[in-house]
Amino acid sequence: MNFNLKSSSRTLTHSVAKHSNWKPEFITQSLKENGVYASRREWKTFIYYALLSLGLAFAVCGIIFFLAFNWADLHKFVKLGLVQGAIIIFVAAAIFSKASITVKNIFLMAASISVGALFAVFGQIYQTGANAYDFFLGWTVFIGIWVLISSFPPLWLSLIVLINTTFLLYTEQVSKAFSHEEIHTILFAFNSLIVLCSEWLFSAAKVQTMPRWYVQTIALAAFAFGTLTISTSIHGDFLPYGLISCLIAVPLYYLAIRDSLQKKNIFYLCCVPLSIIIILSSLLVKISFDEGMMLIITLFVIGSISFQINQIITISKKWNGK
Amino acid sequence: MENKLNSLLEKIQQQQPDFSFDRNKIEEEIESKSTIFSHIGIKLLSVIGGILGSVFFLGFLASIVFDSPRGCIIFGSLFIIGSVVIHKISHSILLDTGIICLYLAGALLLGYGLNSEHVGDNGLAFIALIISLIVLFLSQGFMLAFLSLLIANSALLSFVFINDAYNLLHLYMLYVIVVFSLLTYSEAWIVSQKLAISRLYNPVRSGFLITFIFTLLVFSENYLLRDRMHFPWVSSTLLIISILLVINHILNSFKVNKPQIRLGYYLVSTLILLPEIFAPAILGSLFIILISFHYGHRTGFFTGIIALIYFISRYYYDLKLSLLVKSEILMASGLLFIIVFLALKKYLLKDENQEPDYTA
Numbered sequence: 001m002n003f004n005l006k007s008s009s010r011t012l013t014h015s016v017a018k019h020s021n022w023k024p025e026f027i028t029q030s031l032k033e034n035g036v037y038a039s040r041r042e043w044k045t046f047i048y049y050a051l052l053s054l055g056l057a058f059a060v061c062g063i064i065f066f067l068a069f070n071w072a073d074l075h076k077f078v079k080l081g082l083v084q085g086a087i088i089i090f091v092a093a094a095i096f097s098k099a100s101i102t103v104k105n106i107f108l109m110a111a112s113i114s115v116g117a118l119f120a121v122f123g124q125i126y127q128t129g130a131n132a133y134d135f136f137l138g139w140t141v142f143i144g145i146w147v148l149i150s151s152f153p154p155l156w157l158s159l160i161v162l163i164n165t166t167f168l169l170y171t172e173q174v175s176k177a178f179s180h181e182e183i184h185t186i187l188f189a190f191n192s193l194i195v196l197c198s199e200w201l202f203s204a205a206k207v208q209t210m211p212r213w214y215v216q217t218i219a220l221a222a223f224a225f226g227t228l229t230i231s232t233s234i235h236g237d238f239l240p241y242g243l244i245s246c247l248i249a250v251p252l253y254y255l256a257i258r259d260s261l262q263k264k265n266i267f268y269l270c271c272v273p274l275s276i277i278i279i280l281s282s283l284l285v286k287i288s289f290d291e292g293m294m295l296i297i298t299l300f301v302i303g304s305i306s307f308q309i310n311q312i313i314t315i316s317k318k319w320n321g322k
Numbered sequence: 323m324e325n326k327l328n329s330l331l332e333k334i335q336q337q338q339p340d341f342s343f344d345r346n347k348i349e350e351e352i353e354s355k356s357t358i359f360s361h362i363g364i365k366l367l368s369v370i371g372g373i374l375g376s377v378f379f380l381g382f383l384a385s386i387v388f389d390s391p392r393g394c395i396i397f398g399s400l401f402i403i404g405s406v407v408i409h410k411i412s413h414s415i416l417l418d419t420g421i422i423c424l425y426l427a428g429a430l431l432l433g434y435g436l437n438s439e440h441v442g443d444n445g446l447a448f449i450a451l452i453i454s455l456i457v458l459f460l461s462q463g464f465m466l467a468f469l470s471l472l473i474a475n476s477a478l479l480s481f482v483f484i485n486d487a488y489n490l491l492h493l494y495m496l497y498v499i500v501v502f503s504l505l506t507y508s509e510a511w512i513v514s515q516k517l518a519i520s521r522l523y524n525p526v527r528s529g530f531l532i533t534f535i536f537t538l539l540v541f542s543e544n545y546l547l548r549d550r551m552h553f554p555w556v557s558s559t560l561l562i563i564s565i566l567l568v569i570n571h572i573l574n575s576f577k578v579n580k581p582q583i584r585l586g587y588y589l590v591s592t593l594i595l596l597p598e599i600f601a602p603a604i605l606g607s608l609f610i611i612l613i614s615f616h617y618g619h620r621t622g623f624f625t626g627i628i629a630l631i632y633f634i635s636r637y638y639y640d641l642k643l644s645l646l647v648k649s650e651i652l653m654a655s656g657l658l659f660i661i662v663f664l665a666l667k668k669y670l671l672k673d674e675n676q677e678p679d680y681t682a
Contacts, residue, residue, distance in 0.1 A: 003620035010618065012326060015351035017513040018520050020343030022334055027510035029337075030330070032575065036618045040576055046615055048670040051663035058656030061634055065649035068638070270363040274370065281374070294382035298375050298423070305371030305419045309364055313415070 002035075009034040052103060056110040060086070064117045067124070076125045083118040087111050105152035112143040112155060133169035140166055151207065153214040160194055160218055181238035184229040185245050191222035192252045199259055216267055219256070226252070227275040231282035249275075264319045266312055273308045277301060327352065354413070362621065364415070368465060372422025379427045387431070394435025401428025402453065406460050418465050425457075425466060429473065443484040451477035459518075464525045471529030479537070488551035491540065495557040495602070498537050499564050499609075502530045506617050507571065531622050534610060535629055542603035542636045554602055554642070561605040562595050568612050575616075590662060597655040600643060603633040 013036065017027050031037050038046070063086055067079055090111035094104045119135045140162045147159045164187060171178040195218050202210045226249050233242030253272045260268035277300075284297050327348070335341050387393035405425040408417060429450070436446055454473035461467045478497075482490050505512070505527045513520045540546050541557065569591055573584055598604050607630035614622030637648060 003618070003623070006618040007620060012330060012352065014513050014520075014523070015348050016327070016330060016334070016343065017510070018351060018517060019347040020334075021341065022343075022514055023338055024510040024514045026334065026337050027514055030334070031510065031618075034330075037575065038616050038618060043572065043576075043616075044670045047666070048663075050611075051659050051666070055656050055659030055663055057634070058652045058659060060656075062649045062651075062653030062656055065638065065645050065652060069645035069649060071646070266361065266363055270367055274367060277371075278374075281378075291382050291385040294378050298378040298382060301371055301375045301378060302420045302423055305367060305375075306416045309367055309419070310416050312364065 006036050009036050049102070049106075053106055056090075056106060060110050060113050060117070063114070064120070067117060067121050070124060079121050079125065080118070083114055083121055087114045087118065090114060105150050105155065108146050108150050108152065109155055109158075112146055112158065115139055115142050133166055133173050136162060136166040136169055153211050157214055157217060160191070163190070164221070179238060179241075181229055181233050181236070181241040184225045184232075185241045185248075188222060188225035188229055188245055189248055191218055191225060192248055195219045195222055196252070196255065199255075203259075212265070212267070219268070219271065222252070223271050223275050227278050231279045234279075234282050234286050261315070264316075266316060269308075269312050269315065274305070277304050277308070280304075365464070368415075368418040368422060371419040372426060372465075375419065375423035376426040376430070379423060380430060383427070383431065388434070391435045391438035394431045394438070396435075398428045398430075398432025398435055401425070401431065402457065404428070405466065406457055409466050410460070410462055413463060415463075418463070422465055422469065425469060429453075444481065447477045447480045447484060450474075458522070458526075462521070467522055467525035468529050471526055472532060475529070475533040476536075479540070486550070488547060489553070491537075491547075491551050492553070492556040492560070495537060495541075496560055498530065498534050499560055502527075502534055503564060503567065503613070505530060506613055506619075509617070527619075528621070531610070531619075531625065534606065535625060538603040538606040538629065538633065541606075542601075542633050542640075555599050557602040558599045558605055561602055561609055562592065562599075565595060565605065565609050565612060566591060568609065568616065572616055594655060594658050594662065597651045597658075600651075601633070601637050601640070604630065604637065607633055 010031070013027060013030055013034070016022060063083065067083065090107045094107040094111065097104065097107070116139045119138050123132055123135050140159065143155075143159065143162075147155050167187065167190075168183070171183050195215060198210060198215045198218070201207050202215075226245055229245040230242050230249065233239055233245070253276070256268035256272050260266065281297050281301060284293060284300065287293065331343065331345075383397065387397050401424050405421045405428060408424070409421050432453075433446060433450065436449060441449070451474055454470040454477065458467050458470040458474065461470065475498075479494055482488060482494060505523070509523070512523050541551075541554070566588055569587055573587060578584060578587075595605060595608075598608075607626050610622055611626035611630065614620075614626055637652075638645075640648065643651075
C-alpha cells in the first residue's frame with residue numbers, strides 16, 4: 001500500500017478535473033486504474049492483517065476487562081491461569097506456526113500485552129495495586145527479550161512507552177524528590193538517546209528497515225520534553241535543568257537537521273525550528289509581559305514560522321531538482 | 323509529473339472525444355499542490371503558528387479593546403474580513419500562518435464582544451455558524467475553508483449542549499456520516515464541478531474527518547454526556563448501516579454480482595459488528611478506516627487506527643455496561659474475527675492470478 005503514490009496520483013487527477021470538462025464517470029475510472037482506490041490485492045492483504053490484529057486485540061482486551069471485573073467467586077489460580085494460558089498460546093503460535101514473520105510478530109505483540117495483564121492480576125490478588133510502578137517495571141523487563149529478538153517496530157514503541165511510564169510512576173509513587181523539570185530533563189535525555197541510536201542503526205545499515213513513524217513518534221516525544229523543560233525552566237528556579245537540556249538539545253537538533261537534509265525528509269525541518277521558536281517566545285515573555293511585548297511576540301511567531309515554511313519549500317524544491 | 327500528465331491527457335482524449343482542457347492552469351495547480359505544499363507537516367506548522375500567534379495577539383488586544391464590547395465586535399469583524407480579503411488577494415502559502423492568526427483572533431474577539439452584549443448562547447452559536455459558512459464559501463485556499471468548516475460544525479454541535487437536547491446527537495451523527503460518506507463517494511463528481519465547488523473538496527473533506535473523530539469522542543467520553551444521552555444504539559445502527567454501504571461500494575467496484583455471495587458478506591459483517599452496538603465510537607473508527615482504505619486517503623486511514631486504539635481503551639470506562647458484559651462482548655467479537663480469519667486465510671493468501679473467478 002503506497003499512500004504517497006496514491007496521493008500524488010490523486011493530486012494529478014484533481015488538477016486535471018478542475019480545469020477541463022473531464023466526465024465524472026471517466027474520473028472514477030482513472031482513479032481506479034491509477035491505483036488511488038484500493039485494488040483487490042490490497043484489500044485481501046488488508047483484510048488478512050486486519051482480521052488477525054483486530055481478533056487478537058479484541059480477545060486480549062476482553063481478557064483484560066474480564067480480569068478487571070474482579071469476579072470474587074473466581075479462584076486466583078484460575079485468574080492467573082487464564083492469562084498464562086493465553087500467553088502460552090500466543091508464544092507457541094509465534095514460535096511454531098508456519099505463518100509469515102509479520103503474523104508471528106502480531107502474536108508476540110498479543111503475548112506482550114498479556115504479560116501486562118498478568119502483572120495487573122498479580123497486583124490485584126496480592127493487593128499491590130494495578131498501577132504500581134513495579135508492575136510496569138516487571139512488564140518492561142519481562143517483554144524485553146521478545147522485543148529485542150523480534151525487531152518489530154510496534155513492539156519496540158510499546159517498550160519505550162513502558163519505560164517512560166515506569167519512570168513517571170516511579171517519580172510519583174516512590175521517589176518524590178524529583179522536580180517536574182528534573183523528570184522532563186531525564187525523559188528528554190532518554191528519548192533523545194533512543195532517537196540518536198535508532199537513526200544511527202539505520203544509517204549504518206545495522207537494521208534493514210525502520211519505518212519513519214517509529215522514530216518520528218519517539219523524536220516528537222523527545223522534542224516535546226526538551227521544549228517543555230527549557231521553556232519552563234526559564235521562568236522558575238530550575239535554570240540548571242534548562243541548561244542541561246540545552247546541552248542535550250544543541251547536538252540533537254544539529255544532528256536532526258543534518259539527518260533531514262541527508263535523507264531528504266522534512267520531518268525534523270518542521271519540528272526543530274518550531275521547538276526553537278517556542279523556546280525563544282518563552283524567553284521573550286520572561287523579558288517582559290506588557291502589551292508591547294505581546295505584539296512583538298505575535299509578529300515574531302508569525303514571521304519566523306512563515307520564514308521556516310518558506311525555507312522548507314525552497315529546500316524541498318532543490319531536492320526535486322526544480 | 324510532466325510525463326504522467328501527458329500520458330493521462332492522451333488517455334482521456336481517447337476515452338472522451340470532446341475533451342478540452344486548460345494546460346497552463348492544470349500545470350499551475352499541480353505546481354501549487356505538489357506533495358510538499360500539501361504536506362501535512364507544513365499544514366500543521368501553519369496551524370500551530372496561527373494558534374500560538376493568535377494567543378499572543380489576543381494578549382496584546384486585551385489591554386486595548388477588551389473593556390469595550392462594541393470595540394471587540396468591530397475589531398473582530400475587521401480581522402475576519404481582513405483575513406478573507408488577504409486570502410483572496412494572495413494565494414501564497416507563506417501568508418497562511420498570519421491569516422490563520424488574524425481569523426482566529428477575530429473570531430474569538432467577535433465572540434467575546436457578542437457575549438458581553440448578551441446575545442445568548444444560542445444566538446452566539448447561530449452567528450458563529452452563519453459567519454463561518456460565509457467565510458467558507460468566500461475563501462480561496464485550504465486553511466480558511468478548513469477552519470471555517472470546523473467552526474461551523476462545532477457551532478451546530480454546540481446547539482445540542484446549550485439546549486440540553488442530548489438525544490439530538492444521533493441526528494448530528496447522521497449529518498456527519500451522510501456528508502462524510504457523500505464527499506468520499508462523489509469525489510469524481512465534485513472535483514469535476516465548477517471551480518467554486520471543486521476547490522472546497524479537500525478542505526471540507528478533511529474538516530469532516532476531524533468533525534467525525536470529534537463526534538465519536540463526544541460519544542465515548544462519559545464526562546461530556548453524563549448519561550444524558552439515551553439510546554446509543556441509534557447511532558450505532560446508523561454506523562453499522564454506513565459500514566454495510568461501504569462494503570456494498572467495495573463489492574460493486576470489484577463486480578461481485580452473485581446475490582448469495584453478497585448476502586454472505588453483509589451477514590458476516592453484521593454479525594461481526596453487532597456486538598459493538600453499545601460502542602458507537604469503536605464502530606465509527608472502523609467505518610473511517612474502511613472508507614479511507616478503499617478510497618486511498620492516508621490521513622483518514624491512520625487517524626482511524628489511532629482513534630480505534632484510543633476508543634477501545636476508553637470503552638473500559640464506559641459506565642453503562644459492567645466490565646463483565648464488556649469483556650464478553652470484546653471476547654465474542656475477537657473470537658468472531660479470528661474464526662473469520664481462519665476461514666478466509668487460504669483464500670486471502672492466494673495469488674490473484676491463480677485464483678478462479680468467484681465473482682461472476
